[in-house]
Amino acid sequence: MSEKAEFLKSVDVSRETLERLEGFQQLLIKWNGAINLVSPHTIRQIWSRHFLDSAQIFDLSEGGSGLWMDIGSGGGFPGLIVAILAAEKRPDLSVMLVESDRRKAAFLTTVAMKLGLKVTVKVDRIEALPPANCDILSARALAPLSDLLGYAARHLAKDGICLFPKGIRWRDELAEAAKNWSFSHEQFPSLTDKDAVILKMKEPVHV
Template identity: 50%
Template sequence: MSEAVFGDLDVSRETFERLTTYVKLVKQWNPKINLVSRKSLDDIWVRHIKDSVQVYRCAQPYASWVDLGSGGGFPGMVCAIMAIEDAPDAQFTFVESDQRKSAFLRNVARECGAKCRVISKRIEAVEPLNADVLSARALADLSKLLSFCDRHLSSSGLALLPKGERWKKELEDAQREWNFDVDPITSLTEPQAVILKIKGVTRG
């Protein structure tokens, strides 16, 4: 099982070992603070790890990466773990208002050696973060996410927003309120889902 997953992810053995540590921590903490659904926990390597790795591989070069509504750390913590080898000087920032989930994220970062900070505030209450890359998964509809991008993404920054099978409807609704460039990338883990690569967000 592990060797098959290792090859499928196309990561170094060191990165795979860090991801394995992360998975163990999710399974330890999940009964207490509900980081992911019990059903998806059984398929965590595909539903959460591989799904997050593909988000990371859509990124442009960056010095700062912001993950909003981080929860259990998908995709942000996976991306921070990937960056230990790929972009060791990059700064990752997680914004998570739930104190228990923030404590979990700090614990994972310490155990896995990921370079990141956790801000335990509501997204709207955080000073603009001027991110080169911004990610958010299962957090809000696209229009709301774009309001967060407008606040926290740099003018040349890239938002990476995984969306499910209703993504076209969300996109149509968002385009009534916002101007932006978008490139939908079909998900490797769910054919009806996409990763929206978004730049140039301005209010319409």
């Protein structure tokens, strides 16, 4: 079974959403040689390593509307995948992508425009932005959990949630974060890495 078929087996999408995903794939391959959006050795695994890995984060979110803030968006994971899925499944959801690298931000803006996505791209460092009061905050491969919770405490709405995919050392990161932060959390096994989880976190408070 092809990677795309495996993705479609796990994620139910319309023909229009599939066409947007295929368009994103083409743009990612086109731009990657120039600005290294994703590691070259994963470019042949786009549908599993990047698309499915991001789609599973969307599936753990809550509600139908509000603001989803993705920080350190890079090549668009999970933020652009969230926006593509939301266009079909949660059309009232707004997506904000935060990326300080101007070339990567230009890529994100181009993809959003060409695919007709409801996306705002902020070209800045996350700590420099005014509080966003977002309902969902996500970050993939950006920073240690302790740092992510600091960003969440600044930008998350009172009842908002964080969705952070973490690798094999996720237990160590949780223990380290608990030294300085109070929070509630659940962990969900990753569909793409047996040693990884997605941490769903709420109410981060520095202690």
